[in-house]
Amino acid sequence: MSAAGARRIEAKAVRVLVLVSFTVLLAFPFFWMLIAAFKQNLDLYTVENNPFKFNLPPTLDHVRFLFGQTRFVRWLGNTAFVGVIVVAITLLVAVPAAYALARLTGRWGERLGIAIFLTYLIPPTLLFIPLSRVIGILGLQDSLFSLVVVYPSMTIPFSIWLLMGFFKSIPRELEDAAMVDGLTRFGAFLRMVVPISLSGILTVVIFTFTLVTQEFVYALTFISPEARQMVGVGVPIFLVRGDVYYWGALMAACLVASLPIGIVYNLFLDRFIAGFTVGSVK
């Protein structure tokens, strides 16, 4: 075999090794959740047992406990409720704003867009203390509506940024033609631009919804009753009774709440990434 051929095989082996080891490392916690979710307690809590195999037959007890005796389903419902309203608010505010920015001529459009994008970098951990007081004054303490009000401040900036790029790719002639046909500018926006931007709008919907499920700091700060938790706070804080961890049920909960979001997000990944690269990739 030639030296070049040997080198090629070596390069391929290194590549496979890198891929396999990283995939195993990154996905391992989810595999571990899956195993723990179906193991009997006696199996989970015996130190000598090989944790990689089922030493006792698998059980559905943890899943039954999770859905029957905890507020898990309620938390999923709360998350979906907040998610849907926040998506609606985000779309109502971000779609028109992004369009206005995309059509704003000159450097100002670009600069305003970047300024808005930068507000996405301001983290909840900087604002949660004053906001907790504001939420109290508004009488929204312990209400899911505190999150409905606050979350759009995290989703609107990035959504405007994503949609702005999207609208810019739509030729102006389209609206001009619609306006010649008698539509107002706003009418042209609603009837021509919005319908052909549906995939961009769907991206914003997914982005907003995943952000609502991932957020932790505001949900932890504003809401204390167990029945009104979001899934991301309810599972880690309220599935623990005193010092007792229900690991089987906890792992089942993590898996059930993570996988659907993971699958949907994966479908839209390339569009989000286009937003994150700040124009440094063309």
Added chain:
Amino acid sequence: MSAPARKASAARSPSALGIAMFAPAVLYIVLLIGAPFALAILYAFSDARIGATSIHFAGLENFRSILQSPSFRMAVKNSIVFTVCAQVIIIVCSGMLSIALEKPFRGRGFVRFLILLPWVAPVSLGTIGWKWILDSIYSVITWVLVSLHFYKPYSAPMWLGQPHLAMASVILVHCWRLIPFSTVIMLAGMSAISREIPEAAAIDGAGFWRTTFQINLPMMTPIVSVAVLFGTVFTFTDMTVVYILTAGGPFDSTQTIPTLAFATGIAGSDLAAGAAISLFLVPVLVVVAYLMLRIAHRAEVV
């Protein structure tokens, strides 16, 4: 209407409409980001507490007591250590991973999905998964080490119970969560780099090292910077990982600026001191914002 007048009104009317379309977004950002930020600064110079109805100006009192507290100094040190260590590991790992992932192969979509899970799954839930992996008694890592005879049964270290191991665990979870994000950003960057320039250089006689250091790396710099900047913000300002994994312990050894701000301001009811602590996130955010602007500006010019 004369032609110039019509032109003028056409130029004016869309801008009025533009302002109307843009105003709600600005209002939202000003009310829910700008105003709370101003309030955070105000609180930091006051004596605000949860439950107290009146607020008084307290000058630099909060900052004086914070700067004297060992917990705070520990938190600043940890925040910097965690952020820097995590970024170095993340960039090295995601660099390797993105190169390995670049060429298409069978099952690439599924591999990408598995790799992405840590970034996509809710942070708090992924961290709980790690808490089980790092459990003091039933840790799988402990089991493997014991069965490989590195440790005798029951003598393995408690991963989250000893200061240095707890710090390493926090860094590990941050890396785990951000490597996927950084990898896809780099993949996007690599797909945009033209193959022609390195090939032309190779024809002109540039060797592997020269192509790597003088062509490939400089071309990757903007995209790697973007990954580092986002990673820095996501690690430095994150509270979830530490709060769930160690709650800042043992003995403040994993306390960070955000977790200390929460412990002081919300759990400890001292809004003023909590706000003052969280303001120490701002310098890093300002630097990141400045660098982001430079990258965006350069992208705009090119």
